[in-house]
Amino acid sequence: MSPDLRIPAELLPRDGRFGSGPSKLPVSHLDALAATGTALMGTSHRQQPVRSLVGQVKAQLTELFSPPDGYEVVFGVGGSTAFWDVATYGLVAERSQHLVYGEFTGKFATAATAAPWLADPSLVRGQPGTLAQPRAESGVDAYAWAHNETSTGVMAPVRRVDGADHGALVLVDATSGAGGLPVDLAQADCYYFAPQKGFASDGGLWVALMSPAAIERAQRIGASGRYVPAFFDLPTAIENSRKDQTYNTPAVATLFLMGEQLRWMLELGGLEATVARTRASSDTLYGWAERCAWARPFVSDPAARSLVVGTLDLDETIDYEEILAVLRANGILDCDPYRKLGRNQLRIAMFPAVDPDDIAALTRCLDWVVDRL
Numbered sequence: 001m002s003p004d005l006r007i008p009a010e011l012l013p014r015d016g017r018f019g020s021g022p023s024k025l026p027v028s029h030l031d032a033l034a035a036t037g038t039a040l041m042g043t044s045h046r047q048q049p050v051r052s053l054v055g056q057v058k059a060q061l062t063e064l065f066s067p068p069d070g071y072e073v074v075f076g077v078g079g080s081t082a083f084w085d086v087a088t089y090g091l092v093a094e095r096s097q098h099l100v101y102g103e104f105t106g107k108f109a110t111a112a113t114a115a116p117w118l119a120d121p122s123l124v125r126g127q128p129g130t131l132a133q134p135r136a137e138s139g140v141d142a143y144a145w146a147h148n149e150t151s152t153g154v155m156a157p158v159r160r161v162d163g164a165d166h167g168a169l170v171l172v173d174a175t176s177g178a179g180g181l182p183v184d185l186a187q188a189d190c191y192y193f194a195p196q197k198g199f200a201s202d203g204g205l206w207v208a209l210m211s212p213a214a215i216e217r218a219q220r221i222g223a224s225g226r227y228v229p230a231f232f233d234l235p236t237a238i239e240n241s242r243k244d245q246t247y248n249t250p251a252v253a254t255l256f257l258m259g260e261q262l263r264w265m266l267e268l269g270g271l272e273a274t275v276a277r278t279r280a281s282s283d284t285l286y287g288w289a290e291r292c293a294w295a296r297p298f299v300s301d302p303a304a305r306s307l308v309v310g311t312l313d314l315d316e317t318i319d320y321e322e323i324l325a326v327l328r329a330n331g332i333l334d335c336d337p338y339r340k341l342g343r344n345q346l347r348i349a350m351f352p353a354v355d356p357d358d359i360a361a362l363t364r365c366l367d368w369v370v371d372r373l
């Protein structure tokens with residue numbers, strides 16, 4: 001280990017946080033939170049200040065994603081992991097299909113497989129670093145995949161499945177993709193995420209943009225007599241969200257910080273502008289990696305290389321842990337690969353909050369460090 005290498009200050013990024021979640025959170029948002037003083041934190045979530053905040057975030061998300069008429073923004077507590085259970089309880093009628101091409105897509109598939117009230121799901125697997133394509137199958141009433149597979153840095157298109165049964169839903173885990181990848185919400189029935197990745201906030205909540213068909217499905221299952229624990233009950237979450245509330249106490253600071261980031265995103269020019277930013281960052285990162293003698297993009301298909309989470313395989317002569325130690329000692333944090341993938345790799349988040357100039361600076365730092373190891 002050589003963590004005593006000192007990267008020259010002029011090479012360093014202005015902000016050294018490149019983690020894929022929790023991700024870089026602008027310090028100005030924390031200042032804005034502190035400035036709310038006694039007005040928000042520590043007050044009842046059933047009263048106007050917190051309810052206005054929920055209403056504000058709903059309106060901001062609607063503006064950012066411009067969903068078709070009738071789509072609703074629904075909130076709940078517990079993050080995206082809780083939402084997988086919400087969906088197995090309340091959105092899958094009988095059988096789902098899961099595209100499994102990494103850890104996160106795998107976890108939802110595992111939840112659906114374990115649910116005794118559902119038929120065993122159809123699984124379509126892709127090797128890590130590649131995509132899997134949905135296959136229309138009769139009897140499948142929900143198709144599930146991730147907009148961005150955070151464990152591998154693969155992004156997937158969001159589009160309806162040709163030939164699927166009438167009424168089959170498309171459920172997209174956009175936990176790391178939302179806000180940084182282009183999307184047409186008409187192509188999905190449930191586009192769900194948590195605020196600690198693309199929205200530069202903290203964890204603890206799930207957010208779902210739901211189509212009228214998804215809401216109708218949730219209500220139909222809710223009325224069917226299926227046992228659903230209250231915490232995972234989707235009709236309850238829908239009903240509360242309509243009143244700018246959550247069923248149980250929300251993470252208020254998380255909502256506030258997300259609202260600040262959404263304000264910044266909308267002022268920047270909305271989704272088109274945030275995607276231009278992630279595109280600039282990822283062009284820089286992959287362009288550099290393709291020229292680099294000791295690193296290369298892990299995802300071989302350029303069209304599947306994520307704009308928001310870049311994975312780079314390293315030459316076997318280089319030890320990623322050694323690089324990470326030097327980076328960390330120099331204030332550059334969390335470029336770790338997803339552990340379970342088990343590769344000699346760096347993984348770099350390029351969410352909208354990350355400055356494309358800082359990605360360029362990171363590549364210069366990496367060159368400098370590897371020259372000296």
Ligand SMILES: *Cc1c(COP(=O)(O)O)cnc(C)c1O
Nearest residue numbers: 079080081104146150175176194
């Ligand atoms: C991080 C992540 C999750 C898990 O989110 P939590 O809020 O921690 O439960 C799920 N799916 C994807 C694609 C993720 O990146």
